[in-house]
Amino acid sequence: MYTGAVVDVIEGENSCWVFAEGSGPYIVLKTDTGYKIASKSSVKTISNDYVQNEYLIYHVQNTSDYYIYGTEWSESKEVSIIDSNGIIPNYIVRDLSHPDWEIYSIAYYAYVSELTDDYYIRINDKRITFAER
Helix, strand or coil: CCCCCEEEEEECCCEEEEEECCEEEEEEEEECCEEEECCHHHEEEEECCHHHHCEEEEEECCCCEEEEEEEEEECCCCCCEEECCCCCCEEEEEECCECCECCEEEEEEEEEECCCCCCEEEECCEEEECCCC
16 A cells, blocks of 8 residues: 655656655556556566666556666765756755765656667766666
8 A cells, every 4th residue: 555645756658656755656557537556567677686787667568658766876965967868857865974985875766758778867977878678
């Protein structure tokens, strides 16, 4: 069951990605009569090796809706983030610094229509590419 206040919604063409307190993000399908929480079979996880790739890609089946979630590390709290379509993805910067060193976690999430092999997100000077697997 999904409970908690909605904290963010990323709108896609045929779906949306909902972030709520107390539960993980979930994909909701847009239907002729309203909205319906997507079943596991209606969302394909293209990249689910989060430890190795540091990102996840979800594809809503029978649509061109893709959602990307990932993390990057930075030694600066100043963040410049943009994708190859000129869109600034949503992101959250968390300060994980210690008195002896400065480090920040950058969590980013985005909607992409028709994920192509040349799609990328640039965070500061790092270019992250995504290809359907």
